[in-house]
Amino acid sequence: MHILILGAAGMVGRKLTERLVRDGRLGDAAITKLTLQDVVAPAKPSGAAMPVDCITCDFAEPGAAAPLVVGRPDTIFHLAAIVSGEAEADFDKGYRINLDGTRQLLEAIRAVGGGYRPRMVFTSSIAVFGAPFHEKIEDEFFHTPLTSYGTQKAICELLITDFSRRGFLDGISIRLPTVCVRPGRPNKAASGFFSNIIREPLNGEEAVLPVAEDVRHWHATPRSTVGFLLHAGTMDLVQMGWRRGLTMPGLSCTVGEQIAALARVAGSKVAARVRREPDPTIIGIVAGWPRDFSPVRARELGFTTIEKTFDDIIRIHIEDELQGRFVS
């Protein structure tokens, strides 16, 4: 099996690559080739048993998609996108990468012909939902994005379903929860604090909490996120009919519950490194975000999270990212 990962240099792409290299297989099929693409050079994984091609290109440039699919990869993980904040700041760039790029990719796949019909797993986002909504958003709730990013993701879901229905590919769009704890340095994403308030205190650093402790949000670990991708890459999609977009399971909890979990898992001294500093801009942005879901359909289709509590989320971070150690 030949696997192509678009956006392989991003956090989720790197985690997925590591896992595929470690497993050597996707479901029942041995991986015979891995192609990693990103706009910045993807790191060549060490110790890979299969040949790995690394391609650095902007997949949304006209003509860029065709060479990526001409080798007829069996499974395509399409993670490439510019993030919410950037798509909002730069209207043209957002539409060019997040919409036109995906459309050109779909057309390039269609143009291969000869019965080529790859599995495509597309990472959509809970940003397809926009307030006001029910406390728990159901699977059949409509998409009313409040950002251009969410709009672009919702449109790509529709395209991937229609291209699948027409027989050009076999696609699924999975709406990822906010990945928590996100490894690495704090970034400028408005959602960054959900991870910062856990990761930084465990590193002995102070972290800023810009919202109230009753803010509720929807989380999944990087480990569960990779699990969603693998399941989406191997499951039988026929059972989904032509409803190929799906909210992934996650854990809903408040910021206060996150901090209480941190105190339980790592001690109150660690939890005390969270500094409250309300930021009206971030408070306003976060007010429009989903808080909780009833992802009944995803669970029925076999998607599961590894973590059952936010304590688990913190323990998994310590295990996967910190070799079991933190600054107490």
Place this chain on the structure above:
Amino acid sequence: MHILILGAAGMVGRKLTERLVRDGRLGDAAITKLTLQDVVAPAKPSGAAMPVDCITCDFAEPGAAAPLVVGRPDTIFHLAAIVSGEAEADFDKGYRINLDGTRQLLEAIRAVGGGYRPRMVFTSSIAVFGAPFHEKIEDEFFHTPLTSYGTQKAICELLITDFSRRGFLDGISIRLPTVCVRPGRPNKAASGFFSNIIREPLNGEEAVLPVAEDVRHWHATPRSTVGFLLHAGTMDLVQMGWRRGLTMPGLSCTVGEQIAALARVAGSKVAARVRREPDPTIIGIVAGWPRDFSPVRARELGFTTIEKTFDDIIRIHIEDELQGRFVS
């Protein structure tokens, strides 16, 4: 007020043009200019008090949209599309006209600049919904189109909302019920029989009913449809927030109820001109169509139908299209 109608030569476009010419105004504003566009030459309305420009062009051709909006029309009725059957038969043409055409139009409006922010009324369709669904589809039900046409309409709704949110225009998408009774000759649309079984018997002709009498569907008269467009063109859209897509009110009834109404309004001899001839293909297509809605939000926002019963629908057809006469 300068009004531009895209797709002015179609049935709804002609009805809208007639009404605007007759009224001479849209809401409180006198119409100072009317621009009619279509891919076939729109007929110049007779007796118009305002100047009328007729433009024949394919609005989806690269560069075609800019000249249409350079005159800064205040209100744009965007009715241009290829129909469901054609979009399904010709994948590329459907996406080119129904998606790329609309996107280029939106970009052309944005490119005018200088604070230009026209009202745009886009005719979407109940084809954004696909079975299975609830018996009455609610306003917050998700969009799972089962045709490329429905996919394209759902995508355009998302784009128009995002372009509105970003301040490039002030748009609304209204999902029209099946227009019934559709005037003119029988056409090849799978939905044609809903009108054929009324219109043809009133003309003294036989009509074929290809489905069972318990098939239920969602209807509005041409007169109500024009009313929806006028209201969408004049109402304050701020109250809609960024949920700018809306299912229009309609009348839900079965084919059996349609025929019973025909017998009441025009007599049993007329109703006897409906010939039952089941067509498995059409039965299959229609099975995936919406049957009924709860268009609560549209009603709250002031959209109303003139007809209260299917008897009214037939009477309005006889009045508006047949000068009050039919073949008994």
